Amino acid sequence: MKIGELLKKGTFSISFEFFPPKTEEGERELFDTIKSLECLSPTFVSVTYGAGGSTRDRTKRVVERIHQQTHMTVMAHLTCIAxxxxxxxxxxxxxxxxxIENIxxxxxxxxxNMPNFKPPDGACKHANELVRLIRSSFGEHFSVGVASYPEGHPESPNMEWEIRYFKKKVMEGADFSITQMFFINDYYYRFIDMCYKEGIDIPIIPGIMPITNFRQISKFASMCGATIPDDLIKRLEPHMDDQEETTKIGVEFAIKQCEDLLKNGVPGLHFYTLNKSRATLEIYQAIKDKVLALRSYLP
Structure with a gap:
């Protein structure tokens, strides 16, 4: 099933992101997580791709297993720089x-680990070039998604620049987008407004990262430029070494974040699971009635 076609029909999307584990035990744990989340009937799930193509074979193996052993639509991440x-x-x-029909x-x-790294000759150096290559080589076989950054990519000098380069990906044939994680919904709403003014009309699905490990998520956020609200930091800092309390606070925050997004008409919710199911399941249970109402409605 092609994700872009489902979104065009107005299907409200629930989706989950996984990463390819490094060990057999990690893969067993991942597929336990996948089994527990499959009952939610996600619109799709996705599998990440390591920097420099470092997980090429592992990504493909996990994608293929999900495709063959579950009823879920799976999307493979693919990076081009290396x-x-x-x-x-x-x-x-x-x-x-x-x-596989979704990339x-x-x-x-x-x-x-390669400070002097240079892309191979003729490589696609930007995502818009990869979208162009996919379309020129495979036509409409793949539904193509791209990333978007409500607070700007770390390399973007400003949001005008960000929108300009995001539009290039759309013009080359992207069907939909999934955002980088964010914790302040106003950044997402402003980004959507800027896209609308530029004539960008593809579905842009917000990416949700439940906080279950404050140190880990703080590191992720600093790397990608996502702002964690000060009041949330103040709540989490005293419990850095308390997994249960951190998860409780993180899940409560994510529930409120998702409820606000649902009220404001988002096309779906994409959960960064970190290969765990507990937090995502708790969030889904809290918003289930609203989600089911949206999923049962087609305009």
């Missing part, structure tokens, strides 16, 4: 052969 065009086409051809097209982070 691959030649020939490699990209080969990866996409492999996905096509196993029946999240990303530039990707530079390999952290």
């Amino acid at each position: 691959h030649s065009r020939e490699e990209i086409i080969s990866i996409l051809r492999e996905y096509k052969e196993i029946g 999240l097209a990303l530039r990707g982070d530079l390999p952290a």
